[in-house]
Amino acid sequence: MGVEIKVTDREFPVSPAFIEFLYQRMHGEHPDSRWHDQLTEGLTQIDHREKIEIAQGVAEEVMQNPLGQQAILRSYELFTAILTGARHKILDIQRRYQWWCVVGAPRHGGSYLTKHLFRALGFDPKRVPAAIAHDGFPEAAPFIWEDGQNGYCALMQQFAEYLTMAEIFFGTAHTSRIAVPKKATKAVYHGALFDAIFGPDTQYIITLRHPAAACVSTYEKSGGFPADGKIARRGNIEEWIVRDCMLAGVPPVVAESADYFDAYLRYWELYHTRLPATGLAANRNARIIVYGRERMQQLACGLCERLGSDVQPEEFNTGSYHDRHPDWFAKAEPVVRRVAAHWRAMGLAFPVDEVMEGW
Numbered sequence: 563m564g565v566e567i568k569v570t571d572r573e574f575p576v577s578p579a580f581i582e583f584l585y586q587r588m589h590g591e592h593p594d595s596r597w598h599d600q601l602t603e604g605l606t607q608i609d610h611r612e613k614i615e616i617a618q619g620v621a622e623e624v625m626q627n628p629l630g631q632q633a634i635l636r637s638y639e640l641f642t643a644i645l646t647g648a649r650h651k652i653l654d655i656q657r658r659y660q661w662w663c664v665v666g667a668p669r670h671g672g673s674y675l676t677k678h679l680f681r682a683l684g685f686d687p688k689r690v691p692a693a694i695a696h697d698g699f700p701e702a703a704p705f706i707w708e709d710g711q712n713g714y715c716a717l718m719q720q721f722a723e724y725l726t727m728a729e730i731f732f733g734t735a736h737t738s739r740i741a742v743p744k745k746a747t748k749a750v751y752h753g754a755l756f757d758a759i760f761g762p763d764t765q766y767i768i769t770l771r772h773p774a775a776a777c778v779s780t781y782e783k784s785g786g787f788p789a790d791g792k793i794a795r796r797g798n799i800e801e802w803i804v805r806d807c808m809l810a811g812v813p814p815v816v817a818e819s820a821d822y823f824d825a826y827l828r829y830w831e832l833y834h835t836r837l838p839a840t841g842l843a844a845n846r847n848a849r850i851i852v853y854g855r856e857r858m859q860q861l862a863c864g865l866c867e868r869l870g871s872d873v874q875p876e877e878f879n880t881g882s883y884h885d886r887h888p889d890w891f892a893k894a895e896p897v898v899r900r901v902a903a904h905w906r907a908m909g910l911a912f913p914v915d916e917v918m919e920g921w
Contacts, residue, residue, distance in 0.1 A: 656761035666769030679743035753840025
């Protein structure tokens with residue numbers, strides 16, 4: 563008995579991010595990316611419906627172009643390989659590329675390190691598309707299954723599109739292995755998949771930061787501390803905070819009206835208890851770095867040296883937050899120590915003293 567199952571691009575349409583990338587390549591356009599700008603406080607407001615409309619407006623042109631056709635077919639080839647376990651096609655990519663993944667919660671210094679990885683490789687970060695460099699693509703998230711969407715399949719398809727974009731952006735030369743930086747904040751949700759596709763030689767840099775300091779940085783980036791002191795949903799980070807709290811069992815009405823730091827602290831704990839569970843933190847190539855000027859600048863310098871570059875790291879800006887919310891630091895301490903105990907139970911060391919510096 564033979565069974566044939568057919569799916570088409572109606573069930574798995576090309577993502578807007580992939581269309582946008584291909585359109586820019588076709589026209590020789592260079593994005594004016596801001597993913598690396600961590601000094602300008604304020605969110606980059608992105609209307610996702612607008613992005614979809616823009617992508618729909620140029621999709622036909624992309625699909626009629628030889629570059630677009632070839633890339634889209636390649637993405638579906640890789641999607642099928644990931645979906646069906648055709649490992650030889652993914653192993654070929656692993657032989658050609660070595661990923662340098664920066665993993666950590668938002669506002670934990672990952673963009674700074676990712677920026678310097680690109681600079682070490684001779685790229686101007688302003689001209690590197692966010693989909694190539696940053697953590698918004700592929701979209702990894704807690705599993706969602708609803709009408710018309712299977713979160714696992716959507717992630718696998720976007721992973722295939724990302725690999726296709728990487729081949730186009732970084733080239734496919736076989737003379738030497740190509741280093742590929744990637745900020746992978748959301749690898750924490752599906753670490754096994756990231757590790758399997760990127761391969762055993764992937765270099766992981768895991769960034770840690772005190773939850774109170776990271777929370778201040780989050781609300782500063784999101785438009786300031788809400789007047790009522792409650793969690794808001796003004797951008798992606800705050801959306802993730804509310805979403806993850808609800809998925810952890812917090813009733814929606816509670817999660818959406820919680821005190822700002824209470825909600826953030828729960829999100830921070832959830833994120834950092836997931837990290838060792840994914841296996842990324844235990845990877846033999848993983849390095850843990852705690853937020854701080856000297857530590858970050860020294861690591862950035864070391865990464866440049868490892869990649870054969872004499873690029874000097876830019877200054878890493880830090881501030882002191884202890885006087886702003888002393889009650890937050892007191893409330894965070896047992897949570898930090900609980901996370902450290904969780905890591906110890908899994909055979910991993912959590913640098914409590916450095917995290918407690920509170921930068």
